[in-house]
Amino acid sequence: MLLAMKETLFLGVPFNAGQGQRGTAQAPAFFRQQAHDLFELGHWQDLGDIPAPPFRGRQAAIMHAQALSDAIQKLDLSSSFLALVGGDHGQGLGTVHGMLHHHPDLIVVWIDAHADANVPSSSPSGNMHGMPISWLLGAQEGAPWWLRKKLRPRQLLYVGARDLDPYERMLIEELDIGLITPAAARSSHLSSLIKRELARLDPGGQAPIHISLDVDALDAELVTSTGTRVGRGLSFEQIEETLQTLRDTRKVVSAEIVEINPELGSLAEATKLTSWARDMLMMLGKQRSREHAELAYESNLLPQQKHLARRLISHMPYQPGLLPSGS
Numbered sequence: 247m248l249l250a251m252k253e254t255l256f257l258g259v260p261f262n263a264g265q266g267q268r269g270t271a272q273a274p275a276f277f278r279q280q281a282h283d284l285f286e287l288g289h290w291q292d293l294g295d296i297p298a299p300p301f302r303g304r305q306a307a308i309m310h311a312q313a314l315s316d317a318i319q320k321l322d323l324s325s326s327f328l329a330l331v332g333g334d335h336g337q338g339l340g341t342v343h344g345m346l347h348h349h350p351d352l353i354v355v356w357i358d359a360h361a362d363a364n365v366p367s368s369s370p371s372g373n374m375h376g377m378p379i380s381w382l383l384g385a386q387e388g389a390p391w392w393l394r395k396k397l398r399p400r401q402l403l404y405v406g407a408r409d410l411d412p413y414e415r416m417l418i419e420e421l422d423i424g425l426i427t428p429a430a431a432r433s434s435h436l437s438s439l440i441k442r443e444l445a446r447l448d449p450g451g452q453a454p455i456h457i458s459l460d461v462d463a464l465d466a467e468l469v470t471s472t473g474t475r476v477g478r479g480l481s482f483e484q485i486e487e488t489l490q491t492l493r494d495t496r497k498v499v500s501a502e503i504v505e506i507n508p509e510l511g512s513l514a515e516a517t518k519l520t521s522w523a524r525d526m527l528m529m530l531g532k533q534r535s536r537e538h539a540e541l542a543y544e545s546n547l548l549p550q551q552k553h554l555a556r557r558l559i560s561h562m563p564y565q566p567g568l569l570p571s572g573s
């Protein structure tokens with residue numbers, strides 16, 4: 247007998263070669279401690295970690311991203327939500343590339359204090375975690391050979407970016423990339439801004455969405471367990487509003503949360519941040535699994551039963567165990 251497909255597939259990415267600090271590699275294991283109930287209850291299927299190469303530096307980061315991309319390309323994501331915990335943001339090169347294999351029209355919402363679109367010659371730090379977007383856009387020479395799929399500027403939306411280097415500012419302006427700054431989020435209705443940007447990028451409203459959330463999008467005052475804190479950032483509530491607005495489109499197929507470094511800040515702060523990350527991924531995953539549960543359920547019903555079934559489901563508190571899995 248085939249096992250029923252689990253709602254959410256989870257991948258850990260102990261990625262730390264994209265910058266100088268080692269602690270981000272501890273985050274997936276730390277996350278599993280905070281989220282053990284999800285795995286034990288069977289709602290989440292743990293696919294394990296993408297192991298890091300046994301050396302450091304930019305080449306290690308690129309190899310790790312390739313392994314991640316390859317692993318994602320091999321997954322069956324037709325009825326599952328993919329949740330990832332990193333790792334530094336250099337892994338985004340692999341995640342987005344892997345997801346583009348499944349969805350060439352993917353929209354990437356990059357929630358981050360930074361644009362991560364530098365090139366080696368423009369980067370003040372030279373760290374690979376500040377560069378994945380420029381490679382994905384094809385705006386950087388010397389891209390890895392395995393990087394075959396490109397992201398078009400119209401497939402990218404920045405939320406929370408406020409610490410931009412000159413090259414990145416130029417790229418965003420010239421390519422007309424969507425950008426919702428924290429200042430804009432404060433002065434306007436955030437969910438309306440997001441909806442407007444999504445409508446501009448995807449007028450048909452059909453494109454699947456990947457969320458790449460760097461916890462340094464949060465204001466420096468609110469987060470200590472991450473490596474590159476920046477002031478004048480987003481609040482927890484603003485990020486939650488962003489994620490909820492995206493979830494409500496029912497198009498979110500995958501999400502990664504990166505740059506949690508349990509070796510920075512206090513243990514209490516790291517625990518709070520990680521547990522928040524768990525809640526956010528769980529919230530995003532539910533949307534996807536519920537949509538599929540409804541479809542699977544309805545496909546087994548006579549037309550006259552569908553209306554009643556829809557009403558029943560809409561009044562149910564979310565209980566995945568009660569819904570047929572469809573396989």
Ligand SMILES: [Mn+2]
Binds near residue numbers: 335358360375460
């Ligand atoms: Mn980042």
